[in-house]
Amino acid sequence: TVEMMLGLESYIPMYMTGQISPYYLKSVRSSGFLHLLKTSGAAALFGTAVAGHHAKGEYRLTKNREEVSFYNEMSRDLLKKALPLMDIYRESSSSSFRAFLNTDAEKPGKRRNILSSLPLYTADREFLEKFLSSRNAEKVEAENILTAAAEQRARVEKILESGEISDEICELSEAAFMQNPMTLSAFDSFTEKELVYTYEEYTEHLARTREFAKTHPNYSVVSSDGFAFRNLRISINEGNWAMVSKEKSPAIHFVIRHPRLRTAIENFIPPIVEK
Incomplete structure (x- = not known):
């Protein structure tokens, strides 16, 4: 599956042209x-x-x-x-992408996410506003991220009413963080600017993620001490679709329903430790 992810990433520049569509x-x-x-x-x-x-x-x-x-x-x-072979969502099709996510949130299913950062929806608006303000984020960019976070929270709350979500995250020591600082996850807002946490902000957001898990019985967090991928997020609705998202340069989402590809992604197991 790692080789497949790398292969997919190599095709991203061609898919971004809009002149190539896989079938x-x-x-x-x-x-x-x-x-x-x-x-x-x-x-x-x-x-x-x-x-x-x-x-x-x-x-x-x-x-x-x-x-x-x-x-x-x-x-x-x-x-x-x-x-x-897959549905491809770029910034130009962001409305269609949100419509897909909103429709899917209404459907039953077991979800699993392999993340390269902390989940945006476990950070409340107060934390995000302070985070973005300290980086002098442009108004439009900040609103896009705040809107994406609010929409994610609403979808997750809806899914958790009857379904399960498991997020696999990377939990870093301060030394490891200083070597490879983590950035705020802004996949769904199609924001390509790197917004890097301080270690204090990272640990605060991590604590909020743990608290979110405590208050939502159908939500779980699984952690490792290393990155499965640095610039990719994998989202899975088991038996239905798998999505590979690339955050930067450019931001793009691939929703895969092909049975063999989907199953290969579903069976991908990074080194993890449940906490």
């Missing part, structure tokens, strides 16, 4: 033969090979107008049979 075929019978089809407006590449023997395959590149038209039509027909 998959739901039911593909295994075969001894593999086929390749790549098309553009000016050329098409078609090939076939025996599985495991790609180097001995036959590949044909054509710029013939009629043949390119034929292969383009073939690729469109193939795409009609495919399903989106």
Whole structure:
């Protein structure tokens, strides 16, 4: 799963262009033969090979107008049979992203989050206002973060009425924190500016997270002394979807429903110690 996360991260710049969308075929019978089809407006590449023997395959590149038209039509027909590999949310689709999260909060399910920072919703407005003010955050940026925190809290409270949430966090000693300071989690606000905690702010927010767990029986916190990922958050609604979020440069969210990919992410177990 770590390799899959790194592979996904390497594709992020291409996905950010909006010119590439991943799809998959739901039911593909295994075969001894593999086929390749790549098309553009000016050329098409078609090939076939025996599985495991790609180097001995036959590949044909054509710029013939009629043949390119034929292969383009073939690729469109193939795409009609495919399903989106993932839903991709960028800053430009933030409204759709919030709508997805709000709708999902109404549904039953067991949630699990693997976090690179502390959960934003366990910090109250007073803490966040003080935190943002001390960093001279711009008004719009601060309001975006405060709004995202309030929306997260509302969704979490709704989910916890009938479901469970487990957050896996990194609990750092002061020495470890000074080596790798933690930043405020602002994934959902699409804020790309790094807002770094002081160690005192970090421990205060950690204490608030522990208190949140005490007052919400269906919420639990699991901690480790190291980061599973530095710039990624994994959110899981077991059996339904898995979301991989990248916070900075650029902020982007991938919601994955493909059964094999989703299951691989669900089964990812970082080194953790429950406290």
